[in-house]
Amino acid sequence: MNQHSEKSPVEVDTRLKRMSRRGFVGAGLTLLAAGGGLKWLGSQTPDDGIAWPLRRIFEFNERLWLATGEGRAAREFPAGLAREPRVNGPIGLDLKTPRPPERIVLRVEGPDGSRKNFDPTDFARLPRVESTTELKCVEGWSTVVGWSGYRFADFARLLNISTTYVGLETPDRAYYVGLDAFAAWHPQTLLCDLMNGQPLNRSHGGPLRLVIPTKYGVKNLKNIGMIRFTENRPRDFWAEQGYDWYLGL
Numbered sequence: 477m478n479q480h481s482e483k484s485p486v487e488v489d490t491r492l493k494r495m496s497r498r499g500f501v502g503a504g505l506t507l508l509a510a511g512g513g514l515k516w517l518g519s520q521t522p523d524d525g526i527a528w529p530l531r532r533i534f535e536f537n538e539r540l541w542l543a544t545g546e547g548r549a550a551r552e553f554p555a556g557l558a559r560e561p562r563v564n565g566p567i568g569l570d571l572k573t574p575r576p577p578e579r580i581v582l583r584v585e586g587p588d589g590s591r592k593n594f595d596p597t598d599f600a601r602l603p604r605v606e607s608t609t610e611l612k613c614v615e616g617w618s619t620v621v622g623w624s625g626y627r628f629a630d631f632a633r634l635l636n637i638s639t640t641y642v643g644l645e646t647p648d649r650a651y652y653v654g655l656d657a658f659a660a661w662h663p664q665t666l667l668c669d670l671m672n673g674q675p676l677n678r679s680h681g682g683p684l685r686l687v688i689p690t691k692y693g694v695k696n697l698k699n700i701g702m703i704r705f706t707e708n709r710p711r712d713f714w715a716e717q718g719y720d721w722y723l724g725l
């Protein structure tokens with residue numbers, strides 16, 4: 477028996493998850509390089525018109541995608557089931573300001589560390605997205621909420637930025653969360669300015685909050701002041717208190 481066959485299923489599972497986090501496009505390309513490149517691939521017997529080493533990689537990716545939960549989405553509910561969630565988590569909210577300001581003041585930091593203000597009128601260039609999902613708190617309650625805003629993925633495409641991680645923080649930097657690219661670019665991950673059809677109030681994170689139903693409430697940062705695109709895993713308020721950094725898919 478070699479080393480690999482002696483690994484326990486748990487150990488292998490952990491390793492696979494770690495690999496999937498790194499991204500399988502990379503793994504596939506590495507295998508191609510190791511195998512001598514495209515010329516070598518072309519000489520293999522094709523199966524479904526795809527050379528078998530590649531096909532094996534695709535099948536493996538797909539199984540892994542489903543097995544690790546990375547191909548899944550949070551449940552969407554009928555809009556009529558939406559309710560007002562309780563107000564939970566006041567860190568980094570400017571509650572002295574009773575109503576959200578008319579203008580969203582949003583800072584964006586690029587992977588090179590340069591910063592600029594995002595022009596809030598540019599949100600009008602993005603499609604408005606509605607989504608009715610469960611806000612789940614680690615404290616043990618959940619509420620179905622009707623959200624409206626913009627896909628993070630569309631926002632990032634407008635800026636023409638893609639990175640391995642995204643960090644978000646409140647204007648005073650008191651609350652902050654880190655997301656991996658899978659989570660940030662997930663189609664259900666939204667930057668929201670409306671909740672149950674009303675402008676977000678300060679307590680619920682107005683003028684703009686993150687809604688990420690594939691993760692627990694703690695990652696749904698209210699009152700976004702800055703969005704940081706980065707190659708380094710961003711700090712995360714609750715991860716620093718001992719919670720799992722991912723807290724969801």
Ligand SMILES: Nc1nc2c(c(=O)[nH]1)N[C@H]1C(S)=C(S)[C@@H](COP(=O)(O)O)O[C@H]1N2
Binds near residue numbers: 561565
């Ligand atoms: N800025 C900020 N965002 C935050 C928190 C916080 O303390 N500060 N708490 C989080 C937690 S633990 C939860 S459950 C949700 C609650 O959102 P809600 O108040 O709109 O119900 O916000 C999250 N986002």
Ligand SMILES: [Mo]
Binds near residue numbers: 612615694
């Ligand atoms: Mo929470």
